[in-house]
Amino acid sequence: MSISPNWIALDWGTTHLRGWAMSAGNTVLAEAHSDRGMGTLTPSEFPAAFAELTRDWTAAPAIACGMVGARQGWIEAAYQAVPCTPLPTSFTKAPTNAASVHIIPGLSQSSPADVMRGEETQIAGFLALNPGWDGVLCMPGTHTKWVQISAGEVVSFQTCMTGDLFAAISGHTVLKHSVVSDDWDDAAFAEALSDTLSRPEKLAARLFALRAEGLLHGLGNATAKARLSGLLIGAELAATKPYWLGQQIGIIGAGPVADAYVKALASQGAPATVADGPRVTLAGLTAAWTILKGQL
Known part of the structure; x- marks a missing residue:
């Protein structure tokens, strides 16, 4: 039986695509998932990927966030410059003969130079679920974002490639033989975190010591x-201290990575509240739809 949505919400990242068929009252009628992320597609292939994802749904206008709007995506959605609200007043329409698809632009910062795509929608969703909230949002991931929020606007933000570094070091350096494990050591994480927070300039030396200690001391x-994670997150917290020190902090994420950031911040007397990533993403897409539907 075909689903007849009033509108469609799309979270279109580099590796995955997720869609929700939405009712007129903004409730979820159905969900669909695909591995046809931006990184696997040329611009001309996006319409077919969208059609495949929504093949069991009748045609409806869609609002999309994420890397779909990157320069290598379906069509580039120009960045909004901060300070600004996380969502714009207008969106970029994708080239398609099917139902209209509109793309949410990312945010940019001139100095220090920085950009984000997709996270702006999560920020909008977090603020929709927490009206009047001011403080700092931490968004852990491959490229962790630290975002200063005031009066409903993104004031500034900072990206740290901590997740990328962990993946690169654990998968493509001599440490790949030392850190393969499904287990975890909380004490080792806390010790390494404290070490790098107090002496971040020692990071490179501390990394190789992980291999040496394995060879010499078992x-x-x-x-x-756990120590590798603690060293890298410690260096990140040292670099972003102006964001989190003395601030109200929200973390958007779930699982072990979000837990690691919660523990790391708590060890520095900075408690954080965790919000579920998919929930705030859908709330942000719903907020964007509220803006868009008045323009269609």
């Missing part, structure tokens, strides 16, 4: 993995 892989 350091276990679970301990080495």
Whole structure:
């Protein structure tokens, strides 16, 4: 039986595509998932990927966030410059003969130079679910974002490639033999975090010591993995202290990575509240639809 949505919400990232068929009252009628992310498609292939995802749904206008609006995506949605609200007053229409698809632009910062795509929609969703909230949002991931929010606007933000560094170091350096483990060592994480927070200039030397301690003193892989994470997150917290110190903090995410940031901040006397990523993404897309539907 075909689903007849009033509108469609799309979270279109680099590796995955997720869609929701939405009712006129903004409730979810159905969900669909695909591995046809931006990184697997040429611009001309996006309409077919959208049609495949929504093949069991009748045609309806769609609002999309994420890397779909990147320069290599379906069509580039120009960045909004901060300070600004996370959502714009107008959106970029994708070239398609099917139902209209509108793309939410990302945010840019001139100095220090920085950009985001997709996170702006999560920010909008977090603010929709927490009206009047001021403080700092931490968005852990491959490229972790620290975002200063005031009076409903993104004032400034900072990106840290901590997740990328962890993946690169654990998968493509000599440490790949030392950190393969499904287990975790909380004490090792806390110790490494404190070490790098107090002496971030020692990071490169501390990294190689993980390999040496394994060879010479039998350091276990679970301990080495947790210590690597602690060293990298510690360096990140040292670099972003002006964002989180003395601020109200929200973390958008879930699972072990979000838990690691919660523990790291708590160890510095900075408690954080966790919000579920998919929930705030859908809330942000709904807020964007509220803007868009008045223009259609």
